[in-house]
Amino acid sequence: MTLPAAPRRGVVLTEAMRLAWLRLIRSENVGPATFRDLINRYGTAAAALDALPELAARGGRRIVVCTEAAAAEELARAEKLGARFVCLGEPDYPQHLRSVEYAPPVLAVMGDAACFERPALAIVGARNASLSGIKLTRMFAAGVGEAGYVVVSGLARGIDAAAHDAALHTGTIGVFAGGLDRPYPQENRPLMRRIVDTGGALVSEMPFGWTARAIDFPRRNRLVAGLALGLLVVEAALRSGSLISARLAGELGRLVFAVPGSPLDPRAAGANRLIRDGAILACDASDILEALSPLAGRDTAPEDGALDEPAPDGGQDEPSRSERERIVECLGPTPVAIDEIIAHTGASAGAVQLVILELDLAGRLERHPGGMVSLLL
Structure with a gap:
């Protein structure tokens, strides 16, 4: 069975624009949220790059702006790798991913992008998976694959590797925690090659040359959840990355499924807890397909489908010194909504957004789900 793919739409950036986008997201302290704010304010990545040094200085420090040479070198490394x-x-x-709040502005991709347009299920679980867990994973991955779904996972040992392997000939997407040229674990290199060779894809938002650290895996897990309509946990301990993936999937509005297991096996404790807390119990692929089928034909992309370098929003309000002080005073270690800052200070939305940008680029601000921000003390 082949489910209909969503129509491909959008704009294609020029090479100069692509280089500017890559430079902007690779600049110090520029994440997806800051990237979007900069584009909304300055209209283009090139204009935002010109503004970065002054913005960061007003926030209290200098930052490193990615050079044109460094971005060009990364583009060349990607091309050499076939990405x-x-x-x-x-x-x-x-x-x-287009519907995800603060989606990565730039993704490194290797393989066939056509698999991104099909409905997908993420499958995650324990690295030290049991033989039963591996068997169940293969059954679920094969079942949803035969129904036309792509399987997404994080290329780890155990459940991840089993899910990818079982879905090789129906479509699978592997998500890296590091750069595409820094695969982890090394033992899964042949599997990664087979994913590309059989029409799947490998993706990462991290720079080429970046070796994954522990703090990078939750970011990878958010991509795994965001690429799919739902997420299945097969085996997971109570303190595991799979439960982080499940939480992120729930925050993104994805359906969360879990396979029940023996109370005597600690690898089943996390999945059992998810079911207790409201996850959909999954005993076979039909349980997942029944829940996902109403979503499979729905176009999840926003109407405009893009962050395609709009004109500046006109909010070029320059706050006065007293306004700037009031805005900063509103911030502390407890997250607050930007709308609350605007209401409390009486400053314009543009002025508040500008100060938020300055603090963010200076590394003094932390962003939270729902557009909340806090000050790093």
Whole structure:
């Protein structure tokens, strides 16, 4: 069975624009949220790059802006590896990620982007999986694959590797925690090659040359959840990355499924807890397909489908010194909504956004789900 793919739409950036986007996201303290704010304010990545040094200085420090040479070198490394960069709003950008708050503006992709347009299920679980867990994973992955779904996972040992392997000939997407040229674990290199060779894809938002650290895996897990309509946990301990993936999937509005296991096996404790807390119990692939089928034909992309370098929003309000002080005074270690800062200070939205940008670029601000921000003390 083949489910209909969503229509590909969007704009294709020029090479100069793509280089500017890559420079901007690779600059110090520029994450997806800051990237979007900068584009909304300055209209283009090139204009935002010109503004970065002054913005960061007003926030209290100097930052390193990615040079044109460094970005060009990364583009060349990607081409040499057979990969490419896809920007938010381009036709090859994964359709399900477009609806995610603060989606990665730039993704490194290797393989066939056509699999991004099909409905997908993420499958995650324990690295030290049991033989039963591996068997169940293969059964679920094969079952949803035969129904036309792509399987997404994080290329780890155990459940992840079993899910990818079982879905090789129906479509699978592997998500890296580091750069595409820094695969982890090394033992899964042959599997990664087979994913590309059989029409699947490998993706990462991290720079080439970046070796994954422990703090990078939750970021990878958010991509795994965001690329799919739902997420299945097969085996997971109570303190595991799989439960982080499940939480992130729930925050993104994805359906969360879990396979029940023996109370005597600690590898089943996390999945059992998820079911107790409201996850959908999954005993076979039909349980998942029944829940996902109403979503499979729905276009999840926003109407405009893109962050395609709009004109500046006109909010170029320059706050006075007293306004700037009031805005900073509103911030502390407890997250607050930007709208609350605007209401409390009486400053314009543009002025508040500008101060938030300055603090963010200076490394003094932390962003939270729902557009909340806090000050790093």
